[in-house]
Every structure is written in C-alpha cells, then in structure tokens.
Amino acid sequence: MASLNVGSLGEYIREQRRNAQYSLRQLAEVAGVSNPYLSQIERGLRKPSAEILQQIAKALRISAETLYVQAGILEERRGEGLELRASILADPLINEQQKQALLAVYDAFLKENAADGRPGADERADERTDEDEGKTP
Template sequence: MSTELSVMESQSDAVQVGETLRLRRQMRGMSLKQVAEPAGISVGMLSQVERGLAAPSIKTLRAICSAMDMPVNWLFHRDNNLENQANEFIVQSNSRRSLTYNDGALIKELLTPDTQPQIQMLRFLMEPGADSGEPYSNADGGKCGLVLRGTLGLELDERQFVINTGDSFAFPARSMVRFWTVGETTCEVIWVVSPATV
C-alpha cells in the first residue's frame, strides 16, 4: 500500500493543477514524452494529470515539476477569490511566481503568464555580488531589458558593458550572455525574452 499523500482536495484542484502543468509544458516546448520520462511516469499518466483526471502524489508532482524546471509551489500559488485571480492575460502583483538563485542574491519574478509562450517578461532583483554564472545562450529569438535601478554588468560574446539606471539593451538570444551587479547597490532589471525560456 502506498504511503504517498495526494495534494488534491477536489476535482477543481486537480483541473487547476493539470492546466498549470499543461501550460508550463507547452510554454517550454516539451512533448508529453519529454516530461514523462524524466519524471518516471507514463505518458498516459501525465496526460491524465494534465486533464484533471488523476490526482498525483506529492512525490509525482515534484518529479513532473522538476522535469520542467518548475518549483512545485507554482501549482498552488493562486488566489481563491475568483474576482482577484489572474486570468490568461494578467499577472497580479501578489500572484507573481519567482525563482531564486545564489542563495537569494538573484531573484527572477515572472511577470507574464504561461499562456503566452512567444514572449516572457521578468523582473530581476540582484543584490551586490549577484552573478548569473557561466555565459549561456538560447537557440533563437531575442532578449532586451531596462535597468530600473542600480548598475548592471553585461557580457555579450566576450564583450563587456556597463548598463546604468535608465539604460536599456537588446541582443540576439544566440549571443553568449552573462550578467552581474556592479557596485554595492541592488540592481533591478526588467528583462524580456522571446520566445519564453524560464
């Protein structure tokens, strides 16, 4: 007998979680198989979860989310008041999802919903000393940003730039990029990518 606990309290919970997982998978451009295999479940099981027909255990949900680089708490970060829920076009300030790196030195807040996979806007909060790490790139698309406060160091294909408050930038997604905080002031950046990657 399994000792795993189900996190679904009602059919509506299962449908909501399934829809969130489906949108995330589609936003990442992943097939059912590409998610199911690393999650250790069958394609049929994943399909049922996405349609709200199965109530997976916490362990299974964590595995599915891990396969899509998605924190499991994103599944339940919803306002129960229907009048205040963000819809397919709007992300309310109190419903933003976030990813944390470098022990909290870099926080990425998602400002756009997963229903729009062709574009994604994020808010970066970077403490002094925050660094994105090794240069990376994406296959296609473009990226741009605006520094709201502080100073951003930006490396593009081994060329380094200093982006000050009020300055903006844009570059092809295929460029090798790295970024970091310059100075002792928190850096806040609005970062836009197309297509969505986070």
C-alpha cells in the first residue's frame, strides 16, 4: 500500500473545506469531530482513521475513496475493487487491524489470479456463453 502523506492529506482537506465554504468549526460540527482534532488533521499532525475520513468526506460531499487515496490508505487504481475496499475501511464493526487483514487477503487473491493468467469476471462470463453454445441440453 502507498505510504501515508499526512501533510498533503491535511492540505487537501483544507482546500476542499474552503471550496465548500465551511469554516473549520462548521466542518468539525458537520463531520462529528472535534475542532482541535480537525485542525490537527489539516496541519498534518494527526493521522485520521478511515472512519474519520469517511465522516469528513460525507460532510464535504466528496468521495471517501478520494480521501483514502489521498491518505495513502488506498492506492489509486482504475476501479479495481475500490468500492469493496472503501466498504471494508468504513465498516465500524471491525477494527483497523482486521480491516488491513481483509484487504491483504483480497490483494493476495488478485495477485494470484493475475499470476495464473485467469481472466476477469466479464471474460469468464463470455467464455461460459461460448462453451454453452456448443452443448445441447
């Protein structure tokens, strides 16, 4: 996974907050975090959890995935499991270590499938259709 760049994350959140025309206090209130904590995030002094990033994203009306990528929690990809990853990271019922374990297992499966040269789900569906056309029920 990408390394965390807390400073640029804070700068990005500050920029998004200003674009949304929120004061620091207003965003903190809407996001449900304390004003001092949000200030520390913006200044790059704190590393927010995925849940906090999700709350901030919701308050700013931006994609949580965007903040996850900015924070280095997710690597920027072409939609490769992004929704699944975001759902895992946002799940309040499991802790951070469990979330990272689930993501590691998912990444291992993706690597295994790529190494085996296995086609993607859409290609597999096409192959089944082609094979089924030659068979009689």
